[in-house]
Amino acid sequence: MSVIEDLRAALGPGAVLTGADAAPFSHDWTGAYAWQPVCVARPSSTAEVSAVMKIATETRTPVVPVGGNTGLAGGTAGDGSIMLSLDRMTAIREIRPEARLAVVEAGVILSQLHEAADAHDLVFPLTFGAKGSARVGGFLSTNAGGSNVLRYGNTRDLVLGIEAVLADGRVMNLMSALHKDNSGLNLKHLLIGAEGTLGVITGAVLKLVPKPRAYATAMVGVASLDDALALLNRLQEATGGAVEACEYMSQPYLDEVARRFPELRQPFAEPQPVSVMIELGATAPRDATPGPDGQVPIVGLLEDILSGMMAAGQVLDAVVAQTEAQRREIWRRRELAGEVTVSRPPLVNNDVALALDKVAPFLSRMETRLARIDPQAQPMVVSHLGDGNVHYVVWPSSGDPVLIDTIMEAVEDEVLALGGSFSAEHGIGLTKKPSMARRKDPVALDAMRAIKAALDPLGILNPGKVLPETAG
């Protein structure tokens, strides 16, 4: 039998897509990659994922696990592969409010999880633009970041346990619901962020946190990134670390949003030198319960600090959301970043991490350097400033691969000179493999290759991703 016939026998004929039905799984949403898969397998259970992997092992067929297919680094490109889609495994098996955890299948969509947690006055504190499509298995496999990392950490910090199917089809049960569980090598953290190269994540136990009782959200205009950091530090100090988000949006980004989404106005009457979005979350009742004047204390605190800093010239303008609708508008302006970024190919999409005080020097150095490499190039910056995570997008003057790689290398040079990382939250996939080869510690690369070979000796799990081939 052929692989497709084997898979149909194991999963049922409707669960294996080919031809036109497989088209949605034959390209990534950024438009950068297109490929020809063998078929799309849509298992409905861990046992069926296991069956797929056993067939793949027997037939030596590559397997590319795919969640919402919203990745930004080409991690789901699957020429000649079985696309293993988790989109039928969408059960939220359990929410245990007292233990503050959710037990989920890997195909659950992030926004579905948000809603389920909200029904218990809890939050799964991971959020990013693609939340309406991204699935658990995908955001665990890339260790996604987003806009609340400042307060709650990256995806891996929100995972208590996982279940995964290994290359040979065996199921590994690490579904701990415990906050302390030291029993041997930490395979959970190894699978998280492995982009499907070591196993297929099929389920997870995720942490939930208490829903803030009130938010205070604002767009703030300041003179410089240094002033933005001073504002962040001031707010962290005054609130004891209640800042949930601190996001920088450059003027070219705000202009592009306003142009493409006219219903979202510019945040300020006049463009500001530096525009940042700030959100505080109040979990203690005394910070969230309105006073006799109807004022929510955490909102009052934010307004007082902003007024004081404005009087001192440290803040130029500020708009504090007065309603939930205004708050949603501020968030939506930020969450469109992915969509805006990919709207104008060709592009150089960077996802770098720096110490917080190195973001401004990085941007200033790149301004000089980019002008020398490609005077017509247009940079557009969006940044999780509170994490030092910068999406340094460049629309170059042409799609010439050499030009694109030259820009990428320049970014890497400046980032590494400033002690940063070429990859913060989007993963490596295909896009960042040249950066891995050039910049990652070679001993670490060798260790990764040894682990990959040990757990996937046939090399069938998402082959060609993450790990650059050895030289020679």
Add this chain to the structure above:
Amino acid sequence: MSVIEDLRAALGPGAVLTGADAAPFSHDWTGAYAWQPVCVARPSSTAEVSAVMKIATETRTPVVPVGGNTGLAGGTAGDGSIMLSLDRMTAIREIRPEARLAVVEAGVILSQLHEAADAHDLVFPLTFGAKGSARVGGFLSTNAGGSNVLRYGNTRDLVLGIEAVLADGRVMNLMSALHKDNSGLNLKHLLIGAEGTLGVITGAVLKLVPKPRAYATAMVGVASLDDALALLNRLQEATGGAVEACEYMSQPYLDEVARRFPELRQPFAEPQPVSVMIELGATAPRDATPGPDGQVPIVGLLEDILSGMMAAGQVLDAVVAQTEAQRREIWRRRELAGEVTVSRPPLVNNDVALALDKVAPFLSRMETRLARIDPQAQPMVVSHLGDGNVHYVVWPSSGDPVLIDTIMEAVEDEVLALGGSFSAEHGIGLTKKPSMARRKDPVALDAMRAIKAALDPLGILNPGKVLPETAG
């Protein structure tokens, strides 16, 4: 040349100890293990650690990395091995207060790090009884827990980057100082908690957190563990998650402390059914700045809540520390647990994790079960209750290994029936290898063995620890 001569040539003659000089590295502090090492090698730099590993590789000599030798699971037993002590690598290379991080060598002692951070009004929020001896490389290699995990996480949550020397002597540089750094498989988390079986951790970048501006610390007597949990939840809710520690000390433990350390009185005038230590930490100025009456708001909040719960019969007695000396006394009573535990061999030392609401059922089931197995056995419980982490110590009626293993198996049975883990924060070492063999997912065990073989093909790094031998 012999191994010892090779090492002397590489490190200098004074850096290699043998005979009586090696005696402190020939047994563990619990008294449970003694062994005969080849020698003790005391490298002073990463390059010298690398030299040791190269000699070990060439001569196929096992190497046991050792920090403060304060482990509780026999992880440093090293018959026929080079004991690789990190005790000369004690440099705190850098503290960067703005970035809230410390760059340290692996031999730095925990309390030395506490003092260095304190000088910058920062805290390295990991603490446990052995803090005056335990070293960075050791507590990273065991992913130690302790009394502040509730608020700040386990050791691994406090580590930004590591440097490690692999079995063949190559140095792996993962010294990231970044909060987001996704560049390939997460080797950092794999090395943390690996108990020296995959590499020797030689340096680390550690997170620091703002020092709370004020603490509110109390010993509280309640009627039951359920009431203790209700108190914890009430305090978390009122403070928005400011509980730093919630520690249960059983009466047998308090009696033993009072007997051996008479200067530490019993916490209450009358023994309480359940005694817990509670500490709140205030980071926001408005919670920490004394009011016109001199009252610190966070202390006032704790006293108000305790009074209210006492009036409602939910709290039986409470003593709130009024001075730093009183606070230190409360902490010291808890921190003596390790010392008290090992003072009366033989013992069965358990370190289990449970969901918070399963601690009481576990203890009650064990009471029945232990009485059947060994009517003369004396259990003594100390627990990081806020993490569901229970140190269920048993002083059995004899040191018969079969009896000890029968008690251990009974504990495992009850823990697993309640969805818990047989290992929370002390690691596996030698002591918990039978539990690993019996209880850990077999697919996970195989994956761990494959990784071990891939990174240490000669099996020279802390051999025989953590991973049970395959059956047959």
